[in-house]
Amino acid sequence: MRNLIYHISILAMISMILGCKSTTQPENVADVVPDYMAMGDSISKKTFEALSEALKAKIAAEGFPAAISYCNTEAKTLTDTYASGSITIKRTSLKPRNPSNEPDEMEKKILENYQSAKENGDTLTPFLKTYVSEYTHYFKPILLQPMCMGCHGDPQKDIATETLKAIKEKYPNDKATGYKTGDVRGLWHITFK
């Protein structure tokens, strides 16, 4: 009898240990930790679509110079379409058009890295970084497409005179021309708090 009780208590201990062990394991990590990479990809894609759809519609309806004025007043609002209390979205560049899109030190370094990766013919991929434990940062390069050239391309060849005039009026310190298709134009920086 004594032996049986002994065996039962050993069994109980083993099952307790096993039981405890299974509850200390993360139950389902994917349910608990948000997939910031997927979220960043989705937000940057949707924001890009919101911006370029609005721009295309404006260009088609009223032409390039009107689209410049539109960008001037609406770009920030459109960029913030998918922002919230816990998500901030920034577009920045080494050669910004709007001075309020100037990069900070960290963004500048990342832009320079993407720039040299591009020059070396490497593939540019988005990445995540955590600086302060509760903040996750998503970075993704913004590359130029043919539809961007009318406002960011060669001022002599790609940008019409009236468009250039409209740019100079709204952005006297504009640095965002002289690009070619495929160039690194800037950076998405999405912060998850």
Ligand code: HEC
């Ligand atoms: C109709 C002209 C026009 C077209 C076309 C255009 N942009 Fe711009 N872009 C602007 C203007 C104007 C701004 C400044 C917006 C602001 O005031 O925030 C700007 C700003 C930006 C910025 C933010 C950094 C900065 O320079 O201030 C990025 C990045 C950018 N454009 C990328 C693109 C890409 C990529 C395309 C093509 C898919 C494109 N743009 C097409 C006019 C244009």
